[in-house]
Amino acid sequence: MQTPSMLKIGEFSRLSRVSVRMLRHYDKLRLIRPAHVDDDSGYRYYAPEQLAELNRLLALKDLGFSLEEIGRLMRGGLSPEQVVGMLKLRHAELRRELDEGQARLRRVETRLNEMDRQGEIASPYAVVLKRVEPVPVASVRATMPNYVDMTVLWEYMTPFLRGHGLSVDAGHVYVYHDPEYRDAEIDTELAVPVPEGIPSAGRVTVTVLPGLECAAATVHRGAVAEVYGAYAALGNWMGANGYRICGPNRLVVLHRAGPPRDHVTEVLWPVRPESVAAGGSKE
CATH class of the missing domain: 1.20.5 (Single alpha-helices involved in coiled-coils or other helix-helix interfaces)
Structure with missing residues (x-):
């Protein structure tokens, strides 16, 4: 029932500093319902005490709660x-x-x-943080003489891929598992994405290359033997932004057709913020 003290929606809007459009929206969501709706005109009327109720809604909205959450809070359902x-x-x-x-x-x-x-911007290396999803791969792991000659790994991988009708020129990943830098006898894994369901064979294991929750990444264009500038850029970036390495380094070969100067490689380091690393084990 309408009483003399009730406010028309326009008056309620001016006093509350909330637009008529939003008041109608809150009504539709059953958050702030008019105290009275005239049957003949359809005019909405609000009671003065509803200003406090609306202010509570606005305060909860300011805290970042969704309107659905606000409805539960205001209805006392919690x-x-x-x-x-x-x-x-x-x-x-x-x-x-x-x-x-x-x-x-x-x-x-x-x-x-x-x-x-x-x-x-003289440096060709732009560093970004990214999440890397897990992917099924064919994997070969061996100790390699250096970071460039991967002949042994490909001697196993090439016949495996061709035997399943897969391209040997597709993108692939090198994972360097040594906990520190080595210039020889490098623990290296070659991983090539493959469809699910392909069985392992011989030295080639079909597995899942784990995802990375957070990785610092940059792209190197040119021969892999000249990738050291990318590592330097990543190291400088991590030092400047407070991140530490927390896992094996990866080289993702995105394009290797044509001469080495046209090759494209993504360099990835799993990282975590220095504040998190300080509370855990030392890498």
């Missing part, structure tokens, strides 16, 4: 423990977003400092 749990979860989400924003800011500052020192 226990105090559940409300505290939701607030703690939102606190953790905001903290993560803040940390990610600060890390992104440091990367921007590092890039700006490089440009100030060099007068231009």
Whole structure:
């Protein structure tokens, strides 16, 4: 029933600083319902005390809760423990977003400092953080004499791929498993993505190359023997942005047709923030 103290939707909008459109939206979602709707005109009327209810909704929205979550909170469908749990979860989400924003800011500052020192973007290596998904692969692992001559690995891999009608020129990955740099006797794995269901054979094992939760990556164009500039760029970036290595290095050969100068290789290091690494084991 309408009373003299009730406010038309336009008045309620001006007092609450919420648009009429949003008030109608909240009504549709059953969050803030008009205290009275005139049967003849369809006008919506709100009680003055509903301003406090609307302010509560706006406060929860400002905290980042979804309208669905706000509805549950306002209808009292949650226990105090559940409300505290939701607030703690939102606190953790905001903290993560803040940390990610600060890390992104440091990367921007590092890039700006490089440009100030060099007068231009002289380095051909742009470093990014990325997530790498797991992938089924055919894998051969052996001790190699150096980082360039992979003949032994391909002696096993080539007949395996051809035996299954797969291209030997497709993209592939080298994983270097040694915990520190070695200039000889290098523990190397060659992994070539393959369809699921292909069986292992001889020295070639069909397995899953694990994904990487967080990897620092850059792209090298040219011969793999000249990839050291990419490693230097990754090392400088990690030092400037507070990251540490936390797993084996990978070289992802994206394109190797034509002369070596046309080859394209992605260099990946699994990394984690220095603050996380400090609390765990030393790599």
